[in-house]
Amino acid sequence: MTSRALIEVKNLSVLFPLYHGSSRSLKKMVVAAASGRLAQDQQQRVVVRALTDINVHLESGDRLGLVGSNGAGKTTLLRVLAGIYEPVLGSLRVRGSLNALLDPNLGMNMELTGRENILLRGLYNGLPRSALPRLEEDVAEFAELSDFLDLPVRIYSAGMVVRLGFALATAIKPQILLMDEWFLAGDAVFMEKARMRLEEMVRGADILVLSSHQNEIVRQWCSRVLWLDQGKVLADGPADEVLNRYTGSIPHHPADALV
Template sequence: MVEEQVTQEKQDNKEVVLEVKDLGVSFRAGTKDDYKSKVFDIFNKSDDDEPKQKEFWPIRDLNLKGYKGEILGIIGSNGSGKTTLCKLISGILKPDEGSVYTDGEVSALFSLGMGFNKELTGRENVYLNGMMLGIAKDTIDEYLETIHEFSGLGDFIDQPMKYYSSGMKARLGFSVTSHLQPEILILDEALNTGDAQFGKKAAAKMKELVKDAKMVIIVTHSLRYAKRNCDRLVWLDQGVIKADGDPKEVAKMYRDSVPERPKRKRDFELVKANAKVKDNVIVKADNATVQYKLGKQPFNALKDLDFEIREGEVVGIIGHNGAGKSTLCKVLTNILKPDQGSIMLKGETSALLGYGTGFNTQLSGRDNIYLNGMLLNIPKEVVDRELENIIDFSGIRKSIDKPIKHYSSGMAARLGFSIAAQLKPDIFIIDEALSTGDMAFKEKASEKIQEMMESAKAVIIVSHSMTFVKKVCTRAIWMEQGQIVSDGDAIEIVEEYKESVKQKG
């Protein structure tokens, strides 16, 4: 109690730049606002179904202050109201109750640089994003080369963004919003797909920002990142602030709240044992090369890749943003074809390429389960049979009849993983799809991946979470500039990669 009083006195002496009073916002579950959503109902609703009009309050009676010069972290499980709060503070949503006061212009970067046009180049998108933030063109001209250099995108700055990985979009989005003189900067899951080296640069930039700007707000699922970089931490749960204070103490309270999952009968290390790996080759890359043109110059997104993946392997693909990881996933799912060499796949491939690719944001979560089933060529009767299991596993039953556009990126990731995992593919590819998952769901997902090893022929995971790769994968492939740097035991390769990051940093 005394500590709380001292903390309050310290805060009272600071300049308030953000004040949220009795804040509340409501949505109506089951409503749809475009004709496609209504037409889609014929796929999984009968004529006598009653439309649902249930009112849902993701946030209500919320009070919060933000102070000049601080980096404020917000944590909480998926669906806890973090993204909704950020949208209310940034003015994207208007409150139904209460008020939001901000002393200064708010610049918000939502996951993966929301607002980018994939057909435009990175350079053109810098101007587009700057104008959306109300920045004058001559100011953008002044900062353009600094933004380009900070992003580390090199010649990719003049490449259409449809060729960018999720991490490259995150790099550019952060570089734009952090350099164009923000007063209050909100980062909602925006750096989850960033590599370790860029994460360090971003952390240093945020500390620099609060000297001149007023405050930075970070939404993250990484407790380690929050403890290292935030001055204060708020734990949000179902729209209510459960704790507010010292990052280490709040992070511990949140971690302690996550229920322990029952121990599996079989030890995790036995699941990873080499005895489970069979001789049968499921994936074979033979001198696979993918080329783009950067201006007039050819660029090898992948170059002369040679590797085999055998039945029973869980392979982690690691490396910096732009290393070629997402391009490899697109080749493995036949979205792209190699310009040279070949990729052999033995079995049906199901891919979850980050944040629920293929979701229709106007449709509800339930409708999107059927839509994704069709995209994966799964018969409707199979989806009918698995529907309740998918909803249960996702843990978002309360929001399943809300349009996806009201989901946080973490909720979309949960649902996307649950659909793809429950429908039992032969080869399962996960590209950054769990970067926004909360602690409890990552535990469930890890166990599900282990179960899938018994039914799927191979699992391939692209991730910047080295802890996750070490825990789940039997093997890791480290890529840089479209080529394989190292390939072997997951723990050994991760340590090699981390050492390389240390030396460069």
């Protein structure tokens, strides 16, 4: 590793203007401009405050869990840390190689063969040509596709697609690992193996940021927890402390047990 990994988020806010329907149209803007209401229109644009005034400082060794209900801003925060959404207010500094496991099927194409998908992923990650054979070998071995590797993904069984997607996503070792909770899907036998590989990766990463609804996983992997609610930080501290407060606050509906 070249330098120590670092994530520093200062006073960060992200607002999503709602571009739905007519508010997005050029016509409305032209009409508004013609009638001298453009500025006003801009001010009155409906925005969603996805994240408000977030401050996070993470260094090598930190394992941060993000908890909160749906729509609390967990995934948005991960996207901000990954550099996808740039700060609307505040600043973000990230140092170190980064892998964000946000979309299980990132760049995966059903018409391509497993092997071609692996190579494509290598290209997406800007790997040098020399690293590709190793990547291919690793993914093929883990996903257990054997003869299917040279057939189009379209004819794979659902389980095989999950295995390939997982193997691809976890094939590249980062200093900073950002993880959304989708990876906990898949069949049981594969799960055990997947878990081992994932734990391996988590251990290897300098910084982990994990977003999950499964408090046990957070408790197991994270040393620190950030509790988000409606885009604001409700609590930030040692995992057990925050998780206890968090679980205490959730009403125990059967529906919640499912998520």
